[in-house]
Amino acid sequence: MSEISKLTELRKLMLAMERSLGLEELSPAERDIFYAATELARETGNVKTTGLMEHALVANISRPTFFRALKSLVEKGYLSSCRSAGRGRYVVHARDD
């Protein structure tokens, strides 16, 4: 496991703790999409909507919930549209990875 992966896993652990302690800022769907986006963006620096929808953590989320959660993540500043790579691509913005 790379250093970035270790930090990602550590952050996932802390987000799970935040959720258990009732301090989370994200809904379960938003959180799963965010985890998946963090994983997928590790290689290329951005993530494609279609790739995101195929991720194991996201596969069970319905399409309307997925797009609502995706929009909410963009509004909350966790993700942003990747202008250079065109539509349907997002950059993960968390600085702690």
Place this chain on the structure above:
Amino acid sequence: MTAARTGIGRLIGETFSASLLYLTAFVVNFEVVLPVQNLFFPEYTSRASLLFLPHGVRVLAAWLMGWRSALALLPGVFLAFFYVAGLEVFTPSRLAGVFIAVTIAPAAFEAFRLLGVNLAPRPDRTPCWICIMIAGLVASVAGSMLTNLAFGSAPVEYFAYVIGDMAGLFFLMLALMLIFRWMRRLGR
């Protein structure tokens, strides 16, 4: 050859960061937590810390790195023992203490794995922090029993070690959670 070099480079990086974190947690514990503890509980004469942060470092390192954490933490744990005991670190009981300190947490995770509960991080899974706390408890109970056996301490020390280890693990995880939360907010 390149893969071997990358592997060695990674191990050196892991060793440096894990040992540095362990040593920092140990110094904070020794220079900050223990004096505060003595101030608030002057009647408590034991040398065991009631908030032992280094246990948190070794449990999280073992969760992330598995058995490699034993090697990665070895320099830090050895220097921590040297910080307290000086050259007595080379006595058999202290060396046994170093060995127990670096191996007990990965051994606890390995025991869980052998029992069919693999807690190792996986990209497609949300980690279970309570399970990690339980693994930390198992490591603490086993570690305090073995360490007390090596040092010949009084039975009351067993409980003090376990309380300190668990408080240290929880406090470290809480501190990390708040740091990540703060960094996330800063990043928006």
